[in-house]
Amino acid sequence: GNSVTQMEGPVTLSEEAFLTINCTYTATGYPSLFWYVQYPGEGLQLLLKATKADDKGSNKGFEATYRKETTSFHLEKGSVQVSDSAVYFCALSYAGGTSYGKLTFGQGTILTVHP
Amino acid sequence: DTEVTQTPKHLVMGMTNKKSLKCEQHMGHRAMYWYKQKAKKPPELMFVYSYEKLSINESVPSRFSPECPNSSLLNLHLHALQPEDSALYLCASSLGSRDEGYTFGSGTRLTVV
Numbered sequence: 335g336n337s338v339t340q341m342e343g344p345v346t347l348s349e350e351a352f353l354t355i356n357c358t359y360t361a362t363g364y365p366s367l368f369w370y371v372q373y374p375g376e377g378l379q380l381l382l383k384a385t386k387a388d389d390k391g392s393n394k395g396f397e398a399t400y401r402k403e404t405t406s407f408h409l410e411k412g413s414v415q416v417s418d419s420a421v422y423f424c425a426l427s428y429a430g431g432t433s434y435g436k437l438t439f440g441q442g443t444i445l446t447v448h449p
Numbered sequence: 450d451t452e453v454t455q456t457p458k459h460l461v462m463g464m465t466n467k468k469s470l471k472c473e474q475h476m477g478h479r480a481m482y483w484y485k486q487k488a489k490k491p492p493e494l495m496f497v498y499s500y501e502k503l504s505i506n507e508s509v510p511s512r513f514s515p516e517c518p519n520s521s522l523l524n525l526h527l528h529a530l531q532p533e534d535s536a537l538y539l540c541a542s543s544l545g546s547r548d549e550g551y552t553f554g555s556g557t558r559l560t561v562v
Contacts, residue, residue: 377553439491
């Protein structure tokens, strides 16, 4: 079946540090890949996506590249801010049968950025 | 309108109460979803509606009863819940295709006492 594995957290960084959150996946066929962010007390927001191999998704300074050869979709940001403190979820979507674009989530990575 | 609106934001209910959670979207999305999220865990899929018909029930106990009155509205009726059902309940919608992400609401924080 489909699955997503994220690096264990929590991740604690100082402001302006470089961020990488690793994400690898297992899926049949060609899934679409997503990063969602959840700020404290809120729902999930779509951060970025990539729908085919070698696509790069980007938003708000965050980037992730769909690597089919390594089945990975690592999230990166060159300089984090305190406001980036949140939980980050990697997810894949594979439409087959009655999946209706059903999302499979990773376990989530808690990011805390200190001033 | 690019939002999914959920009401109420917070709900406290007793184990014998009946309550409903509401979700609304006006993006023309044809798929709508209910998720349950416990603290520090990923969301767990409960139900999927596609074109107003229930298409997926992830073996959810019958004390949770979903309803989709029309293409813009999704309800979750709650009855005889247990304290372990306390969680954040998230509604989401999508175009239903593989390439589109979901739009999530901000959730209802449910506490069962």
